[in-house]
Amino acid sequence: QSVLTQPPxxxxxxxxxxxxxxxxxxxxxxxNYVYWYQQLxxxxxKLLIYRNNQRPSGVPDRFSGSKSGTSASLAISGLRxxxxxxxxxxxxxxxxxxxxxxxxxxxxxxx
Amino acid sequence: xxxxxxxxxxLVKPSExxxxxxxxxxGSISSYxxxxxxxxPGKGLEWIGYIYYSGSTxxxxxxxxxVTISVDTSKNQFSLKLSSVTAADTAVYYCxxxxxxxxxxxxxxxxxxxxxxxxVTVSS
Numbered sequence: 001q002s003v004l005t006q007p008p009x010x011x012x013x014x015x016x017x018x019x020x021x022x023x024x025x026x027x028x029x030x031x032n033y034v035y036w037y038q039q040l041x042x043x044x045x046k047l048l049i050y051r052n053n054q055r056p057s058g059v060p061d062r063f064s065g066s067k068s069g070t071s072a073s074l075a076i077s078g079l080r081x082x083x084x085x086x087x088x089x090x091x092x093x094x095x096x097x098x099x100x101x102x103x104x105x106x107x108x109x110x111x
Numbered sequence: 112x113x114x115x116x117x118x119x120x121x122l123v124k125p126s127e128x129x130x131x132x133x134x135x136x137x138g139s140i141s142s143y144x145x146x147x148x149x150x151x152p153g154k155g156l157e158w159i160g161y162i163y164y165s166g167s168t169x170x171x172x173x174x175x176x177x178v179t180i181s182v183d184t185s186k187n188q189f190s191l192k193l194s195s196v197t198a199a200d201t202a203v204y205y206c207x208x209x210x211x212x213x214x215x216x217x218x219x220x221x222x223x224x225x226x227x228x229x230x231v232t233v234s235s
Contacts, residue, residue, distance in 0.1 A: 045156065047221055047222065090156075101158070
């Protein structure tokens with residue numbers, strides 16, 4: 001049972017725009033930044049979005065992030081076959097002494 | 112650029128202690144936070160905890176009673192020990208470099224460099 005809630009799956013055809021949601025609470029998304037990680041099959045996760053909507057160097061601008069209240073979204077426009085991967089949201093949670101929480105992950109299929 | 116490599120036994124018996132080491136190359140372990148994350152087969156990511164190069168730590172509350180993370184700056188390594196393991200601890204274990212700062216009064220925390228991961232199976 002993950003602290004952050006994501007849909008288990010999403011899909012789209014090449015060229016489409018897809019969004020993946022991430023829902024949390026006031027102690028995590030509501031008061032801290034959201035991060036998104038992309039995990040290609042058989043590989044380690046890779047940072048995709050930091051501080052809600054910032055892209056690390058090398059990440060295409062087809063990927064964008066947003067946050068509102070206790071929810072966040074990852075949008076992928078101009079979908080490509082190589083975007084097929086698992087996507088995880090993450091945030092710092094202020095409860096107890098503070099710790100990192102992840103979403104359960106969303107498997108994106110490019111049809 | 113900085114690279115991380117996990118190492119340790121791939122098989123651990125139930126009730127024993129899982130021990131892994133992460134070796135940092137291409138950069139110094141100093142001045143950074145370092146974390147362990149795991150991923151059970153077919154499941155999502157779980158943060159285990161972090162350590163600062165000075166030795167201060169913070170652990171996931173759900174694992175805190177069984178976890179110890181330590182650092183050896185002379186070897187540019189940090190390590191994970193997880194005691195009293197069960198089959199539920201079977202997972203791919205990743206080490207990562209953390210970026211932790213305060214931005215506009217809010218904690219910014221993310222992992223920017225990851226190791227390739229190592230599979231640990233708990234079985235007799």
